[in-house]
Amino acid sequence: WNDLSGNGNDGTLLNGVGYSSNNSGSLVFDGINDHVRILSNDWGNPGEDITILSFLKREGNSQDGTDYQSIMNNGNDNGISNFSFYVDGGILGGWVNSSSGNYSFSSNSSINLGTWYFVGMRLQNGSSFTVSTFINGNLITNHNSSAGERFEGVTNVNTIGTYVDRDQYEWNGNIAIVQVYNRSLSDFEIQQNFNAFKDRFGL
Secondary structure (H helix, E strand, O other): OOOOOOOOOOOOEEEOOEEOOOOOOOEEEEOOOOEEEEEOOOOOOOOOOEEEEEEEEEOOOOOOOOOEEEEEEEEOOOOOEEEEEEEEOOEEEEEEEEOOEEEEEEEEEEOOEOOEEEEEEEEEOOOOEEEEEEEOOEEEEEEEEOOOOOOOOOOOEEEEOOOOOOOOOOOEEEEEEEEEEOOOOOHHHHHHHHHHHHHHHOO
């Protein structure tokens, strides 16, 4: 993806998002209505692997006062979502969707306020699948299921900092260096991504 420094001709749209010019060089979300919207048909097809990586920092709750905040949400404008990667109750987690329903997963690890983290979600797809969580380059959890191939439908919209079809569960804080791959990165590759940028965020 591009560097998200402004609206792009590839369907990238920034709504209300600020920019931190300090060493982090991150996007700043106010927890109310800020988001990044990206149109893409290049990944997220049924049966496809995916890896999502990002540096982030939470500064508070979303506008509805809940501690459920979306890092990235993927689906379409009709309310059908293929996956969500979020912090809920201060815990990193998410869910993925298939014809057999939603499958939730949790890292069982806290994402505290005012602290930078490098977080990751990796989906190894198929008739059975594994979804893994990573924090600061380390594998935290693996969740295995035979609940059906992910995803249910073809993806066409991705949002950072809120849900695709509505302003809800908004991120309050900073998000930087969002990386999305249409393959399953190895543990070593994810650790390399962390090592490449960790000093920038004091990690």
